[in-house]
Amino acid sequence: MNTSILKKIASPSDLKKLDFIQLLELAKELRQYIIEIVSQKEGHLGASLGVIELTIALHYVFNTPGDQLVWDVGHQAYGHKILTGRREVFPSNRDWEGISGFPKRSESEYDAFGVGHSSTSISAVLGMAVASQLKGAFERQHIAVIGDASIASGMAFEALNHAGVTDANVLIILNDNAIGIDPSVGALKEYLTSFKGGQLHKENNIFKALNFDYTGPVDGHDLEGLIKELQRLRKIKGPKFLHILTTKGKGLALAEENQVKYHAPGKFDPETGKIYPKEEEGLPPKFQDVFGHTLVELAKTNDTIIGVTPAMPSGSSMKFMMEAFPKRAFDVGIAEQHAVTFSAGMATQGMTVFCNIYSSFMQRAYDQVIHDVALQELPVIFCLDRAGFVGEDGATHHGLYDIAYMNCIPNMIVSAPLNEVELRNIMYTAQLGLQQPISIRYPRGRGFMNSWQFPFQKIEIGKAVCLRKGNKVAVLTTGTIGNNAIEALNELNSDKFSHYHFPFVKPIDENALIKIGNNYQHVITIEEGAINGGFGSLILTCLQKLKLHVPLEILGVPDVFIEQGTVTQLHQVCGLDIKSLKQKFQEFIRL
Numbered sequence: 001m002n003t004s005i006l007k008k009i010a011s012p013s014d015l016k017k018l019d020f021i022q023l024l025e026l027a028k029e030l031r032q033y034i035i036e037i038v039s040q041k042e043g044h045l046g047a048s049l050g051v052i053e054l055t056i057a058l059h060y061v062f063n064t065p066g067d068q069l070v071w072d073v074g075h076q077a078y079g080h081k082i083l084t085g086r087r088e089v090f091p092s093n094r095d096w097e098g099i100s101g102f103p104k105r106s107e108s109e110y111d112a113f114g115v116g117h118s119s120t121s122i123s124a125v126l127g128m129a130v131a132s133q134l135k136g137a138f139e140r141q142h143i144a145v146i147g148d149a150s151i152a153s154g155m156a157f158e159a160l161n162h163a164g165v166t167d168a169n170v171l172i173i174l175n176d177n178a179i180g181i182d183p184s185v186g187a188l189k190e191y192l193t194s195f196k197g198g199q200l201h202k203e204n205n206i207f208k209a210l211n212f213d214y215t216g217p218v219d220g221h222d223l224e225g226l227i228k229e230l231q232r233l234r235k236i237k238g239p240k241f242l243h244i245l246t247t248k249g250k251g252l253a254l255a256e257e258n259q260v261k262y263h264a265p266g267k268f269d270p271e272t273g274k275i276y277p278k279e280e281e282g283l284p285p286k287f288q289d290v291f292g293h294t295l296v297e298l299a300k301t302n303d304t305i306i307g308v309t310p311a312m313p314s315g316s317s318m319k320f321m322m323e324a325f326p327k328r329a330f331d332v333g334i335a336e337q338h339a340v341t342f343s344a345g346m347a348t349q350g351m352t353v354f355c356n357i358y359s360s361f362m363q364r365a366y367d368q369v370i371h372d373v374a375l376q377e378l379p380v381i382f383c384l385d386r387a388g389f390v391g392e393d394g395a396t397h398h399g400l401y402d403i404a405y406m407n408c409i410p411n412m413i414v415s416a417p418l419n420e421v422e423l424r425n426i427m428y429t430a431q432l433g434l435q436q437p438i439s440i441r442y443p444r445g446r447g448f449m450n451s452w453q454f455p456f457q458k459i460e461i462g463k464a465v466c467l468r469k470g471n472k473v474a475v476l477t478t479g480t481i482g483n484n485a486i487e488a489l490n491e492l493n494s495d496k497f498s499h500y501h502f503p504f505v506k507p508i509d510e511n512a513l514i515k516i517g518n519n520y521q522h523v524i525t526i527e528e529g530a531i532n533g534g535f536g537s538l539i540l541t542c543l544q545k546l547k548l549h550v551p552l553e554i555l556g557v558p559d560v561f562i563e564q565g566t567v568t569q570l571h572q573v574c575g576l577d578i579k580s581l582k583q584k585f586q587e588f589i590r591l
Contacts, residue, residue: 007306010130010267011085012059012110022290023223027052032253033087034078036132039270043094043101043392046249046262048078050177054244055079057226058143061137061234065139068112068128071411072121072150074102076175081403084110095216096565098285102396104188105301116396117364119153121146122172128554129168133456141234142169149184149311150174153334154458163239164211170234171240171350177248183260185335187310207241221250260314279589282445288385288542290420291442292317292425293453295354296324308332310339316356316385330543336361340368347378352431355380359387360440366405369437374411378432382406387416388481388528389443394564399441400557403478404533406439407506413438413461416479416535420452422503425440428456443480445567462507468499473484473588474520478502478535481528481576487582494521496589505535508542522588524553528576531556555584 004265005022006029009015018026031052038045056079058069064084071077081099082090085108092098103111113124121144129142150156151174163170176192178184191206195217207214213236219225226244233240248263249255254273255262261275268275299305299321305503305567307321307329332339336357343355349496357365362384373380387399406414417423430438466474467482468489473496477485482501489497498510498520516523523543525536536554543550555573571577575584 001244004392005029006033006082006087007339008498009083009087012064012083014390015056015059015083018404020224023056023227023297027056027223028251029055030079033082034089035252035273036270037093039268040080041091041093041095042264042266043551044075044078044264046255046259047073047076047147049255050250051175052079052250053221053223053226054145054173054175054246055083057230058145059083061227061230062128062141065109065112067112067143068125069143070113070115070121070128070145071103072115072144073102073118074115074147076147077103077115080110081108083143084108084162093462094394094564096563096569100394100564101392102394111225112408114396117361119146119156119396120152121150122156122159122163122170125170125172126166126168129170130166133168138169138199140169143171143173145173145175148174148178148189149334151183152186152188154337155172158208160210160575167238169237171242174216174241174243175220175246176243177246177259178259183207184333185331192243196233207243209559212239212241214241214243216241217245217491218243219455220244220246222284234428244366251269281473282450283575284449285420285446285452286446287420287423287442288315288317288319290423290447290452291356291383291385291427292320294424295321298428299325299328299433302352304350305431306330306343306346306353308343308353308355309360310334310336310357310394312356312358312385314360315358316383318356336365337368340365341372343380344368344372344376344378347373347380348376352433353380354383354431356383356385356425359384359476360397361403362402363405369406369412370409373437374409377411377436379430380437381430382436382437382439383427384439384441388443388479389442389562389567391565391570392568395561398562399443400443400528400530400562400587402439403505403527403529404537404576407533407535407538409543412506413504415439416441416502418482418501419580420447420449421454422459424452425457425459426503427459429459432458440480447481448480459503462504462509464509464512465482465501465503466498466512467501468497470478470495470497472496473498473522473524473585474516475499475524475526475585476502476516476535477526477540478505479528481526484571484576484578485526487578488585491578491582492585494585494589497585502535505538508538510542513539513542513548517543517550520550522551522591524584524588525554526576526581527556529556529558532559555581
């Protein structure tokens with residue numbers, strides 16, 4: 001791999017010393033370097049390949065980090081990281097104690113804003129631009145690079161609406177490739193497509209109407225054209241909008257042809273792009289697929305069932321419902337707030353709505369969960385995928401807070417199945433008819449059981465299950481982390497430990513807690529979520545309410561943000577892996 005020019009780039013100042021022919025060569029080398037590293041280490045590929053020319057042009061024209069550059073979302077920022085002093089450490093991307101897979105303020109002065117979730121860039125750069133005006137820095141530039149999927153989000157529109165009535169020095173670059181993780185959806189996508197076909201005159205468009213100086217659409221892979229246009233726009237004051245057309249996965253033929261698969265393809269041949277097959281024979285299914293197939297199974301016998309997802313039909317496996325029942329499954333785009341209230345609206349009409357949102361993305365719709373669903377006692381079924389640690393995507397994506405933020409909402413049932421079979425049965429129970437909303441959390445990745453499609457069984461809501469009987473210490477778990485406790489207790493093989501699994505955090509099984517409080521010398525709670533406000537906190541509160549004074553130790557995720565790493569590594573960091581739990585249990589044997 002030729003990286004003769006790339007190796008000389010330690011910062012954007014080195015970039016500015018190159019002539020145009022060298023810049024073209026740099027684009028080839030940068031694209032190939034990303035392909036080479038991601039092919040071995042995995043990560044997000046297609047988005048970064050699509051903005052190589054734009055990345056070079058931005059750092060060539062603007063004076064970063066003085067000029068503020070915000071990427072939305074960080075999936076597309078690998079080239080930016082490499083050109084801003086992180087080339088040598090880029091192989092550690094997404095590793096434990098390596099660099100983050102997303103721009104991160106604490107990592108580099110060139111990362112003006114942390115961006116792991118979408119649609120935040122325009123608000124951020126507008127805030128930066130207004131602050132610069134107040135400080136007298138009128139020449140400073142503020143650039144947001146946002147995709148066509150992200151700009152359809154409500155927050156992005158709120159920011160555009162505000163920016164258009166200011167004289168703030170902002171440049172919004174729309175990276176239009178017609179795809180986010182899955183293909184973009186909605187009326188705005190169709191509107192942008194009409195630009196490409198020349199059906200709309202550029203003087204009569206929504207961005208001009210919002211008072212932006214609009215340019216485009218232009219070829220996002222024409223490096224010379226991009227540089228000239230950015231140099232022109234740099235001299236113009238006030239809010240500006242540049243619409244560029246790019247190809248996600250540019251430079252790797254298979255990535256261009258299959259953009260969904262190559263968003264984050266895993267390991268692949270860097271020469272051909274062919275993805276290496278994973279050894280999946282005989283492995284348990286992914287939890288997302290258990291959800292997806294179960295939803296279709298239930299929908300066949302319950303014609304009120306609806307599926308809703310905000311832009312994640314592949315990641316959540318809602319795609320199975322969309323294929324089987326296209327009129328009863330909806331991808332609403334990157335719009336979690338809308339997804340929740342849309343679901344609430346359908347629930348008022350007697351529909352049984354499964355609203356599937358990643359745990360960390362559900363944080364973006366918290367008011368809607370409270371005001372539009374729980375307050376009105378609407379039985380929306382929230383399926384929270386990626387609950388717990390998600391691994392290499394790190395702190396922006398871990399689903400560690402949903403137990404705490406759902407637990408405190410009146411009328412909300414909070415559930416956390418132990419395995420695939422229990423997930424299916426809770427879904428089945430929920431669609432039989434509830435008078436209130438329910439959240440069901442389950443993790444990223446594979447389950448524990450090869451055989452899981454058993455006949456459905458109704459579950460008693462709020463009932464704990466005794467999995468193991470002992471005489472001294474009660475271990476209380478919720479969710480799939482309970483499987484680590486099962487393994488640790490099996491290895492320990494002591495008659496001193498009972499193990500109670502709580503499929504429901506709320507309502508809590510107070511009858512079980514009365515028995516536990518009266519019959520054990522110690523209680524240990526274990527959860528794959530934040531300790532503050534979580535399952536253990538609720539158990540402590542309930543024991544106090546019931547006047548049961550038994551010593552309690554709470555195990556979970558401490559009150560710090562946990563960075564990226566494998567799920568196994570992160571379990572070890574928080575003492576939730578099998579070995580750590582076994583050691584913890586051994587301490588109680590000696591008491």
